[in-house]
Amino acid sequence: xxxxxxxxxxxxxxxxxxxxxxxxxxxxxxxxxxxxxxxxxxxxxxxxxxxxxxxxxxxxxxxxxxxxxxxxxxxxxxxxxxxxxxxxxxxxxxxxxxxxxxxxxxxxxxxxxxxxxxxxxxxxxxxxxxxxxxxxxxxxxxxxxxxxxxxxxxxxxxxxxxxxxxxxxxxxxxxxxxxxxxxxxxxxxxxxxxxxxxxxxxxxxxxxxxxxxxxxxxxxxxxx
Numbered sequence: 001x002x003x004x005x006x007x008x009x010x011x012x013x014x015x016x017x018x019x020x021x022x023x024x025x026x027x028x029x030x031x032x033x034x035x036x037x038x039x040x041x042x043x044x045x046x047x048x049x050x051x052x053x054x055x056x057x058x059x060x061x062x063x064x065x066x067x068x069x070x071x072x073x074x075x076x077x078x079x080x081x082x083x084x085x086x087x088x089x090x091x092x093x094x095x096x097x098x099x100x101x102x103x104x105x106x107x108x109x110x111x112x113x114x115x116x117x118x119x120x121x122x123x124x125x126x127x128x129x130x131x132x133x134x135x136x137x138x139x140x141x142x143x144x145x146x147x148x149x150x151x152x153x154x155x156x157x158x159x160x161x162x163x164x165x166x167x168x169x170x171x172x173x174x175x176x177x178x179x180x181x182x183x184x185x186x187x188x189x190x191x192x193x194x195x196x197x198x199x200x201x202x203x204x205x206x207x208x209x210x211x212x213x214x215x216x217x218x219x220x221x222x223x224x
Contacts, residue, residue, distance in 0.1 A: 004034070007031065014028045016129050024049045027047055049073075052071040052206065056070040083095060090155070093162070105180060149168045150168065
């Protein structure tokens with residue numbers, strides 16, 4: 001497959017939200033951000049979010065040889081060649097492309113701090129804040145962007161439309177234990193909704209259980 005072509009800049013990310021299911025960084029872009037590789041069309045970055053567990057032993061939505069990493073990052077793009085809006089693209093074949101990076105416990109990741117430093121502002125559900133203007137989402141991806149797996153799958157949250165081309169990088173990104181713990185600091189309810197001062201339930205285990213392949217073929221960019 002041809003190399004992936006990614007064009008991100010530091011003025012794309014507009015806001016960070018806790019939607020009760022994950023944190024989500026919204027992106028404003030009017031240009032093509034992703035093409036090449038297994039993609040035959042051009043795609044635009046819409047948002048990115050993560051999935052994680054209640055501890056560092058689980059959290060990713062894909063497993064590799066039975067191994068589940070602590071978290072999984074999804075950069076969600078929509079097909080601007082075939083569709084006129086994300087809402088139209090998400091329902092249709094080849095509508096969505098998701099760049100996927102696994103996360104494991106390791107050294108501190110300075111790029112991730114630009115996201116995590118805002119988590120106190122979005123601790124409650126529906127919490128929202130502005131993102132730093134100098135943040136480029138590409139810094140969250142691994143250094144090796146040529147070695148990946150890819151397959152045609154579905155959204156991992158309802159209504160689970162089968163419209164997604166997953167591109168899963170083989171190189172795993174490291175975050176410190178303290179950084180991963182910040183994912184679990186987010187709440188699934190507003191503080192004012194807590195029952196008589198009880199602690200609000202934390203946002204954990206927001207990953208979809210592993211699903212059967214159902215005949216899907218997983219390809220690799222090249223053998224390593």
